[in-house]
Amino acid sequence: MEALISTGERILIIQTAFLGDAILTLPMIQFLKERYPHFVVDVLSIPSTEEVFLASPSVDNVIVIDKKNKHKGFRALNKFVRELKANQYSRVYSPHKSLRSAYITLNLGIIDTYGFDNSSLKYAYKNVTAYNYKHHEVRRNLSLISNDFDDFNWKILPEINVNENQKIKVNELIQGFSLKNSFIAIAPGSVWKTKRYPAENYEQVIRSLIENNEQIVLIGGSDDELYCDEIKSKFNDHIVNFAGKLCVAETVFLLSMAKLLITNDSAPTHLGMCADIPVLTLFCSTVSGFGFYPYNGKSSSLSFNDLDCKPCGIHGHQVCPVKTFDCGNKLSPEIVVTEVKRIINGNEKTN
Numbered sequence: 001m002e003a004l005i006s007t008g009e010r011i012l013i014i015q016t017a018f019l020g021d022a023i024l025t026l027p028m029i030q031f032l033k034e035r036y037p038h039f040v041v042d043v044l045s046i047p048s049t050e051e052v053f054l055a056s057p058s059v060d061n062v063i064v065i066d067k068k069n070k071h072k073g074f075r076a077l078n079k080f081v082r083e084l085k086a087n088q089y090s091r092v093y094s095p096h097k098s099l100r101s102a103y104i105t106l107n108l109g110i111i112d113t114y115g116f117d118n119s120s121l122k123y124a125y126k127n128v129t130a131y132n133y134k135h136h137e138v139r140r141n142l143s144l145i146s147n148d149f150d151d152f153n154w155k156i157l158p159e160i161n162v163n164e165n166q167k168i169k170v171n172e173l174i175q176g177f178s179l180k181n182s183f184i185a186i187a188p189g190s191v192w193k194t195k196r197y198p199a200e201n202y203e204q205v206i207r208s209l210i211e212n213n214e215q216i217v218l219i220g221g222s223d224d225e226l227y228c229d230e231i232k233s234k235f236n237d238h239i240v241n242f243a244g245k246l247c248v249a250e251t252v253f254l255l256s257m258a259k260l261l262i263t264n265d266s267a268p269t270h271l272g273m274c275a276d277i278p279v280l281t282l283f284c285s286t287v288s289g290f291g292f293y294p295y296n297g298k299s300s301s302l303s304f305n306d307l308d309c310k311p312c313g314i315h316g317h318q319v320c321p322v323k324t325f326d327c328g329n330k331l332s333p334e335i336v337v338t339e340v341k342r343i344i345n346g347n348e349k350t351n
Contacts, residue, residue, distance in 0.1 A: 020267035026158035187268035189224030192316030194285035204333035
């Protein structure tokens with residue numbers, strides 16, 4: 001473990017979940033740094049989310065735990081915890097609720113620890129906060145630090161720094177494809193297939209938007225590249241695929257130039273919050289009530305909820321449990337296009 005910056009009281013944030021959860025932890029870290037500017041804030045992350053915390057202006061150090069390789073198994077984990085303990089943290093906040101996170105916290109031997117009551121081992125935390133299922137995940141994370149948040153003041157947007165080289169790369173891509181600074185971004189992918197709005201429906205939405213002279217940019221991670229290529233292949237022009245070509249900060253910078261992002265209930269929703277642009281999130285097997293909806297004033301969401309089987313799980317599935325996928329199929333492209341036009345035109349929502 002490399003030597004870390006230390007200029008004051010050191011605290012540790014444990015967030016070893018995936019990209020979306022990492023982004024939703026940033027407002028909590030930003031608030032913590034603002035309230036306690038003398039704190040040195042370290043974040044414990046996994047390799048795939050290290051870049052998120054490195055790009056945060058409120059994080060001083062990022063420590064990576066490689067759960068699948070280097071730090072796999074109890075012997076490697078215990079060695080890692082001993083190295084972590086040498087940093088002499090005074091507080092630990094763990095928005096992550098896993099048994100491993102609780103085990104790390106417990107073995108650091110720190111008195112001032114904070115976690116949720118639905119954590120796998122809540123007794124590892126001296127200060128236990130109720131995980132309010134009715135609240136947004138950002139507000140839930142903030143509750144680990146303070147109970148001063150109401151229905152409005154919790155809406156802190158996550159901040160991601162973009163360096164000059166990243167800006168140059170994105171600008172060159174935009175110029176290379178002759179994109180205007182008013183395109184519509186679409187993120188059609190998701191790890192969970194029942195969270196994906198059907199590709200054929202996305203294609204109908206895209207076709208309608210292209211007929212309206214909109215330029216379309218597809219975004220996503222490297223795992224989404226082929227899926228986005230399949231969608232792009234249905235169109236001759238007015239659409240480009242940037243999936244797999246940009247890091248998190250570059251994606252945020254790209255989105256800052258978009259007039260709108262259309263996405264599933266997945267990490268791009270929260271990247272849109274970083275860029276503070278209008279986001280339209282399409283909920284298929286999940287619902288906005290789980291607390292992962294876009295929350296700036298420009299954004300909206302759509303969901304077909306008149307189903308006994310919905311929601312079928314907080315994460316979704318790889319295959320629809322009832323084999324119909326009505327939650328995706330019955331959310332018609334016409335409804336989506338109508339909502340897109342409403343957002344772009346700045347009209348009030350009628351329901």
